[in-house]
Amino acid sequence: MNKVINTLFNPKVRSRTISFLVVIAAYVILTLLSATGHLSRLFTSLLVPVTAYIVAAIGLNLNVGISGELNLGQAGFMSIGAFSAVVVSGVLQAAGVGDILRLIICMAAGALIAALMGWLISIPVLKLQGDYLAIVTLAFGQIIMSLLNNSYVGIDSKGLHFAFVNNTIQMEQGGRLLISGPMGATGVGIASTFTAGFVLVLIALAVVYNLMYSRSGRAIMASRDNRIAAESVGIKVSQAKTLAFVTASCLAGAAGALYALNYSSFAATKFDFNNSILLLVYVVLGGLGNMTGTVIATTLLVVLPEMLRFLQNYRMLIYAIVLIVIMLVSNNEFLRLRMQMLRTRLKKKGAEADE
């Protein structure tokens, strides 16, 4: 019995347990609310996007918090996953595959293709450091968006047709366009459900926690804390950073696929620079390297603008002010010291009570 309690309160296990408990509790509560009709339509429509953003933000936190590299292009990987999913979904729909299987295959395909792209992009990106690395991820995000904005994919009985910049696709009768340039993906068969999103969040958390507390995870964190020291004890820094970067883009790809199959149509500009920035905001507000924090911050910040709807036009203005104030308060030296004092005092009291 004691052993069980000890393992539960082991810091590594504890943070993991808390994360999973928070997510599972949220899922149960939200499912109950939605089943009994207590959830407004607006919130129901937010359930899947929230889970998609959570998964992408968890990936980004791995990149920014654990690996310590500022990535301003995470939304680009989401869009790779989303558009791959649209194409795969089109093929599967034509083959008459059922919804659940289609969603699973699409998410796997989105994750795989995004991971592959992430690996390719990581080769030049990880040669750089600091703000230069950040701007190159921004540049890749913009390039991905620009390329997808000019891509055309169609499907008919002969198979897939691709075109670039100009829509030159000639299709036979009954063919349809899956991706039509600046119009984005059209006619996507909706297959995403909240349960699927919930499972994906659990998978993402499991992947990230397993990585964090493994030998490779320690190598990643060591490379973040001191590159030279890590190298001198034989850690392959670029390998460690690549692992984090590719995992992050893989998660973003799966999230993109989930997001894509939740809407019948969306444009590539849905995943622009502002979206990458938003994901970064979720990560920073949730706490660098803190996955539970990311889950909570993402949920709150996606829901917040909707909660502020009663403010009408002042909504986004208030949102901006909230953002600034949170940053100012959470970085206030005076408040931080006060909190620290309070914490030590509480600890002391706890220790006394134990005796």
Place this chain on the structure above:
Amino acid sequence: MAFLSYLISGLGLGSVYAIIALGYSMVYGIAKMLNFAHGDVIMVGAYVSFFAMTVAGVPFAVSVPAAVLVCTLLGMTVERLAYKPLRQASSLAVLITAIGVSYFLQNGAQLLWGSDTKIYPTILPGAVSLFGGQLSVSYLTIVTILTCILIMVCLMLFINKTRTGKAMRACSEDKGAATLMGINVNKIISITFAIGSGLAAIAAVLLCATYPSVYPTLGSMPGIRAFTAAVFGGIGSIPGAFLGGLLLGVIETFAKAYISTQLSDAIVFAVLIIVLLIKPTGLLGHKISEKV
């Protein structure tokens, strides 16, 4: 001849980018922060000069100093209220705050002035014809390029010859040591924001004279482009921002003219990536040596 005409219009666009990039680069060099709200200061400058001309009815020459004044004050206020309390915080916290400020300015502008696109009045119509009419260069482009060169020269003189400029260079090298030498670092940072925002206002006027539409998210694209230009030339370096801006403008114009309009964005960013792979700190950036 077409080549020359593209080159000149590219230099005109590049001059605007260069002026914005100078603001980015100076702020980065001294406050070590990526000021993502810089683009939105441009937008405010554009609105101020627009309303000065259309509502207050003042001539263009008066609207420019008005925009510069408002933007300078805005830049200093934002720095004082949002960035100064975060001097000791992590750079990510400052980055997020800058994003918050950017949202604030965009949405504030939308509330105050509406989200519709306003048409900026025509400034300096006409063009000079060269080579017997084969090449025509608009007065506006000439003025833009000349303004950019003038700003660049003044800024270099200011940084290298004046006492404040010397203090700025000292701050960018080592803030702690600068404080010990009796430099008021907070004041220097405030001055840097003032200059950067003032330049943003000038860029705003030149930008709107070329592309005559004013709307709340006007600043975001030139902001990202100018940020790219600043990194391109080596962020923190003033000649680098100038060079980066001009090159970016020329590359963008050539990409649009010779390759593809839709893909110009991708081409500009691809060039940036290639440059950074060859010179990891930009064209004129200092090499950061790591201390063990």
